[in-house]
Structures are given as C-alpha cells and as structure tokens.
Amino acid sequence: xxxxxxxxxxxxxxxxxxxxxxxxxxxxxxxxxxxxxxxxxxxxxxxxxxxxxxxxxxxxxxxxxxxxxxxxxxxxxxxxxxxxxxxxxxxxxxxxxxxxxxxxxxxxxxxxxxxxxxxxxxxxxxxxxxxxxxxxxxxxxxxxxxxxxxxxxxxxxxxxxxxxxxxxxxxxxxxxxxxxxxxxxxxxxxxxxxxxxxxxxxxxxxxxxxxxxxxxxxxxxxxxxxxxxxxxxxxxxxxxxxxxxxxxxxxxxxxxxxxxxxxxxxxxxxxxxxxxxxxxxxxxxxxxxxxxxxxxxxxxxxxxxxxxxxxxxxxxxxxxxxxxxxxxxxxxxxxxxxxxxxxxxxxxxxxxxxxxxxxxxxxxxxxxxxxxxxxxxxxxxxxxxxxxxxxxxxxxxxxxxxxx
Numbered sequence: 001x002x003x004x005x006x007x008x009x010x011x012x013x014x015x016x017x018x019x020x021x022x023x024x025x026x027x028x029x030x031x032x033x034x035x036x037x038x039x040x041x042x043x044x045x046x047x048x049x050x051x052x053x054x055x056x057x058x059x060x061x062x063x064x065x066x067x068x069x070x071x072x073x074x075x076x077x078x079x080x081x082x083x084x085x086x087x088x089x090x091x092x093x094x095x096x097x098x099x100x101x102x103x104x105x106x107x108x109x110x111x112x113x114x115x116x117x118x119x120x121x122x123x124x125x126x127x128x129x130x131x132x133x134x135x136x137x138x139x140x141x142x143x144x145x146x147x148x149x150x151x152x153x154x155x156x157x158x159x160x161x162x163x164x165x166x167x168x169x170x171x172x173x174x175x176x177x178x179x180x181x182x183x184x185x186x187x188x189x190x191x192x193x194x195x196x197x198x199x200x201x202x203x204x205x206x207x208x209x210x211x212x213x214x215x216x217x218x219x220x221x222x223x224x225x226x227x228x229x230x231x232x233x234x235x236x237x238x239x240x241x242x243x244x245x246x247x248x249x250x251x252x253x254x255x256x257x258x259x260x261x262x263x264x265x266x267x268x269x270x271x272x273x274x275x276x277x278x279x280x281x282x283x284x285x286x287x288x289x290x291x292x293x294x295x296x297x298x299x300x301x302x303x304x305x306x307x308x309x310x311x312x313x314x315x316x317x318x319x320x321x322x323x324x325x326x327x328x329x330x331x332x333x334x335x336x337x338x339x340x341x342x343x344x345x346x347x348x349x350x351x352x353x354x355x356x357x358x359x360x361x362x363x364x365x366x367x368x369x370x371x372x373x374x375x376x377x378x379x380x381x382x383x384x385x386x387x388x389x390x391x392x393x394x395x396x397x398x399x400x401x402x403x404x
Contacts, residue, residue, distance in 0.1 A: 029109040031129055033109070036092050038157050053075045065164060081176050087355075091161075092152070116376060121375055122186045123375070130184075130385040185362075192340065193359075195343070199279045199287045201311060203228065203310075207219035208271055222263055224304070225273040228301045250343055253279065253285055259276050318346065334388040
C-alpha cells in the first residue's frame with residue numbers, strides 16, 4: 001500500500017533506503033531482456049509494460065509509433081478527470097552495443113558487487129522499472145489525482161518517436177490539468193529543471209566530377225565541405241561569446257561536426273560530400289535561429305558546390321518555470337536535492353511545450369555510465385529511486401499535495 005498522508009506531510013522516508021528493491025530488479029531484468037535498440041522494434045517491451053500495468057488496474061492506451069514495428073504507451077491510474085495529476089515519462093529505447101566489449105550479455109541483466117549490469121540500466125530502464133513498480137504498489141482507488149505513465153521510442157535518435165504520444169496526450173489522453181511532469185533520465189536523483197535544446201542537420205554538397213589531373217574541370221565537393229567546416233568553427237567562436245549560462249558545464253551554444261564522407265577514388269574530383277552537424281543551445285535561445293545561422297554560413301562557404309540541408313531531428317531546451325515552484329515541490333516531496341541544469345537533452349522540453357505544464361528531470365543513475373560497455377546501475381541507486389517515487393506518488397493521496 002502507498003504511504004500515509006502524514007508521512008508525506010512530514011517528509012518521512014516511506015521505505016528503508018538500504019532495502020533491496022527486489023520487485024524493481026525483477027522488472028528491470030524483464031525490461032532489459034527486450035532488445036529495444038533505437039531504430040529497431042519495441043513491440044515486445046511495450047507488451048511487457050502493458051501487462052505489468054494492467055495487473056495494477058491501470059487504464060492502458062497503446063498507439064502506433066513513427067515507424068513500423070514501434071509503439072507508444074500511456075497508462076492512467078486513479079481518477080483521470082481530476083486536476084493535479086502527475087506524469088512520469090520515459091523512453092524505452094537504448095543505444096546499440098555494436099563494437100563494445102561487454103563482460104556479459106548486455107541483454108541479460110547481471111547482478112554483481114551490488115551493481116546491476118545491462119544495456120539500459122542507467123538510460124533509462126532503471127527509472128522505468130522504478131515507476132512501474134511504484135504504480136503496482138499504489139491503490140488506484142486511494143488516489144485523489146491521477147498518476148500517468150508515458151513511454152516513447154527512438155529518443156536516442158533525437159526524440160524522433162515521441163510525436164504520436166504527445167498527440168494522444170494533448171488530444172484528450174490527459175483529461176485535466178497536471179500538477180507537473182517528471183522525465184526520468186539519470187541525474188543521480190537530483191531534480192533538474194533546465195537542459196539544452198538540439199537540432200541535427202544533414203548537409204549535402206554536390207560538386208562536379210572530373211579527372212584529378214585536371215581538377216579545374218570539376219567542382220570538388222570535399223574541398224567545399226572543408227570550407228564549410230572552417231566556417232562553422234568560426235561561427236562556433238562567435239556564438240560562444242554571445243548568450244551564456246554558467247549553470248551549464250559548457251555555458252554557451254555549441255556547433256558539433258559529426259560523420260563526413262565523400263568521393264569515390266583519389267584520381268576523381270569528388271562530386272559529392274555529406275556531413276552531419278548539430279547545434280545545442282541553452283534555454284532562452286532559439287534552436288531555429290542558430291540553425292538559420294548555420295545554414296547561412298554553410299551556403300556562403302560552399303562556393304560553386306550546391307548545398308542542400310536535411311533536418312534529422314530537433315527538440316527544444318527545457319526552461320525553468322518562472323517561479324521554480326514545481327522543481328522545489330518535487331525536491332521537497334521526493335526527498336531529493338535540486339540540481340539545476342544538465343548539458344544533455346531529453347524529451348522534457350517537448351512535454352512542457354506541448355502539454356503546457358511544468359516539467360523536471362530526475363532519475364537514478366549517472367549519465368556518465370550510460371551508452372558504454374558494461375553499463376550499470378548500483379542497487380542502492382535503484383532503491384533511492386524507489387524511495388523518491390513512492391514519496392512523490394504518495395502526495396497524490398492528498399487533494400492539494402501536488403497542486404495543479
């Protein structure tokens with residue numbers, strides 16, 4: 001059963017932080033066993049989550065994702081039409097393990113030395129397991145406001161799989177104003193209310209092929225790409241001296257250059273070259289404005305080569321609410337520390353933009369362990385996540401504990 005209202009008011013712990021979270025570990029093992037590499041299928045995972053939440057008497061909606069073989073999920077416990085509800089949001093996809101040297105099967109969770117090993121333990125199936133287990137402990141009939149759980153796909157591909165879920169939620173899936181939302185990325189259980197936004201672009205430079213002995217007869221697309229890269233480095237220096245926010249470890253917008261490929265042989269003037277570019281902006285900056293400057297700089301540097309630009313992905317920064325009240329309330333009720341800003345991006349800005357509610361990011365684990373070989377989450381980190389969510393969900397027992 002969920003903890004009492006008195007425990008919530010006093011901020012008392014509702015579980016022993018040293019208690020081994022057996023249910024969470026069991027669920028996490030099942031989630032990791034579903035291989036949901038970004039760009040692949042997640043149907044097995046969604047079916048697993050739906051089964052676990054149906055056993056908790058949740059109302060389940062499963063919709064098609066943005067690609068064949070993908071789905072999104074929304075579950076509701078408690079009175080769906082009551083104001084002041086809480087949304088817990090997660091993505092179910094993980095990054096690939098190709099080329100990584102794992103000590104054991106990355107899709108068979110292993111417990112050793114007080115740590116849980118497996119792809120997604122940190123990013124972010126650990127939070128998802130904690131959220132599902134917490135939902136299974138609560139009695140829906142006791143809730144005074146609804147508990148919502150939302151699961152997207154392809155977050156690791158620039159938040160590419162969230163649109164069907166957002167359309168459902170804003171189209172009636174959430175029937176009353178929320179108190180706020182929590183996106184459960186790994187923040188070492190600190191409550192974060194700001195992160196950067198991002199746009200990823202594919203740049204294609206089309207030149208003209210010729211024999212390399214007469215290079216003037218052609219247009220070298222690789223040389224054009226080199227000029228574009230230099231121009232973007234200069235633009236990076238320019239924007240680094242503009243808007244700044246010392247809360248971030250890199251306190252300004254950045255322009256990154258990624259994969260590049262062009263040409264077919266050394267004795268042929270390359271007639272094409274492709275490169276990928278990303279822009280990351282701080283809250284208060286426009287992603288689109290920085291993208292426009294990137295495109296303008298690239299066009300000016302391309303010379304005779306023809307430039308075309310493809311949008312790969314984009315998501316907005318997460319901006320703190322004007323009064324910061326939601327972050328403070330979540331920190332107080334959950335027993336976690338307020339953590340300010342993180343440089344990585346999440347779906348939180350999209351939830352805030354589309355649903356019009358305040359959003360924070362917090363969850364178990366350290367992002368520095370994510371995406372790597374032998375990704376792992378400490379069992380006591382999972383227990384801390386259990387404690388924090390139990391306390392936060394307990395506030396839904398009171399009509400005004402979360403606000404709304």
